[in-house]
Amino acid sequence: MELNFEHVKGVNKGDIKLYALSTCGWCGKTKELLNDLGVEFNYIYVDLLEGDPRQQAIEEVKKFNKNCSFPTIVINNEKAIVGFKENEIREVFS
Amino acid sequence: MYENMPEEKINKKYEILKKDAQAGGYIINPDVDFTKKLVKGLLVNEDRYGYQACPCRISTGIKQEDLDIICPCDYRDSDLNDYGACYCALYVSQEIAEGKKKVESIPDRRPVEEERKMQKENKIESISSLKYPIWRCKVCGYLCARDNPPEICPICKAKKDRFERFL
Numbered sequence: 001m002e003l004n005f006e007h008v009k010g011v012n013k014g015d016i017k018l019y020a021l022s023t024c025g026w027c028g029k030t031k032e033l034l035n036d037l038g039v040e041f042n043y044i045y046v047d048l049l050e051g052d053p054r055q056q057a058i059e060e061v062k063k064f065n066k067n068c069s070f071p072t073i074v075i076n077n078e079k080a081i082v083g084f085k086e087n088e089i090r091e092v093f094s
Numbered sequence: 095m096y097e098n099m100p101e102e103k104i105n106k107k108y109e110i111l112k113k114d115a116q117a118g119g120y121i122i123n124p125d126v127d128f129t130k131k132l133v134k135g136l137l138v139n140e141d142r143y144g145y146q147a148c149p150c151r152i153s154t155g156i157k158q159e160d161l162d163i164i165c166p167c168d169y170r171d172s173d174l175n176d177y178g179a180c181y182c183a184l185y186v187s188q189e190i191a192e193g194k195k196k197v198e199s200i201p202d203r204r205p206v207e208e209e210r211k212m213q214k215e216n217k218i219e220s221i222s223s224l225k226y227p228i229w230r231c232k233v234c235g236y237l238c239a240r241d242n243p244p245e246i247c248p249i250c251k252a253k254k255d256r257f258e259r260f261l
Binding site for chain 1: 128131132134135136138150151153183198199200202204206207
């Protein structure tokens with residue numbers, strides 16, 4: 001089953017998925033930064049999901065970040081940036 | 095669905111939190127906009143889960159499983175000590191409050207789910223010859239010797255269920 005991500009238009013820098021919580025300050029800052037960098041990305045607020053989609057999102061995050069902490073950015077289904085790591089995010093997406 | 099939470103409610107909660115923090119020797123993040131978003135998150139969680147779960151961690155919706163992340167979480171003091179801020183950066187150190195150090199996103203020290211379950215199962219009842227058991231508040235470290243923990247921690251106001259038997 002495909003999760004229902006929100007799409008943000010921008011420059012294509014690969015498949016970028018942001019798993020976030022709607023209530024989390026660092027998640028908000030991460031989303032803002034991606035917006036500012038003008039990259040194309042998809043995001044989902046895991047706390048707003050219920051039942052199976054919520055569990056699925058948690059499992060997807062755990063694949064890259066066993067702590068299941070937020071924000072987690074998954075890039076090309078290969079690697080992840082965990083937490084609001086401003087410098088790393090700028091480096092990877094600039 | 096929580097877009098319409100009244101500003102007034104958030105401001106009121108913010109003021110209470112700020113006052114309580116100061117009374118207990120804690121400081122909330124002076125970045126007011128950032129902090130108010132977290133305060134809103136606490137209110138949202140109170141609304142949907144019935145307890146003020148950490149806004150920066152995923153909740154199960156089951157209070158018993160989330161006791162350690164009810165704000166202030168069990169990890170606040172250690173994170174303040176090691177990083178100068180709690181996981182959300184709602185609470186910060188004096189150094190950060192004064193702008194001498196930048197607040198940053200920090201790793202989550204909460205053990206993963208499997209470890210948490212194991213810790214609970216492995217908790218061995220301590221054998222003690224003391225007249226009373228010693229209870230420890232997991233939020234602030236307050237200790238007391240009595241048959242049962244107090245309803246509310248007299249120091250940090252955490253509820254009874256945040257206490258563990260210490261001795």
